[in-house]
Amino acid sequence: MDILEVINARRNIKKFKSDEVSLGRIEHWLQAGTMAPNHRMTEPWEVYFIGEETRAQLNHKSNFCNAPVVLAVLSKHGATDFETFENALASACFVQNFNLAAWAEGVGTFWSSIGSSPRSRAILGVPEGYDVIGIFGVGYPEEIKEPKERTSITEKIKHLS
Structure with missing residues (x-):
């Protein structure tokens, strides 16, 4: 698939097969994530692999699908509020690169914001000075839904003089 096909085909997966995904493949896609734009090369992202015990404690309503x-x-x-904001944007770009790299090889993700709650932060052991961008289920899709309708970009463009 070319990049536009990957972008247009990618979905948030809500039902996964039980087939394992190798750590090597996941690390390969995470490495692709590191090519995301990040201001002043801060490389602000960190990745926690969540084991069964921690996963059970998080008690996500769908068990991350x-x-x-x-x-x-x-x-x-970052050192300033603005740099912290930039770092969060860079980390979201890291995630998107990871998601697209995985999707290009037939593996999907489910993005949950549960990690930002104080309870989840405590369970994960998130240190002060870090934000949780998301918790992600990763695996082979059992089901891929049709895309939801999107607003045309022409309705979102403003031309300034």
């Missing part, structure tokens, strides 16, 4: 792998992506705060 029964994905065989669950990981969290964190973003380190």
Whole structure:
């Protein structure tokens, strides 16, 4: 698939097969994530692989859609509020690169914001000075839904003089 096909085909997966995904493949896609733009090369992201005990403690309503792998992506705060904001944006770009690299090889993700709650942060052991960008289920899709309708970009463009 070319990049536009990957972008247009990618979905948030809500039902995974139980087939394992190798750690080597996941690390390969995470490495692709590191090519994300990040201001002043801060590389603010950190990745936590979540084991069964921690996953059970998080008690996500769908158990991360029964994905065989669950990981969290964190973003380190910067020296200023603005740098912290930039780091969060860079970490979201890291996640998107990871998601697209995995999708290009037939593996999907489910993005949950549960990690940002104080309870989840405590369970994950997130240190002060970090934000949780998301917790991700990773695996082979059992089901791929049709895309939801999107607003045309022409309705979102403003031309300034």
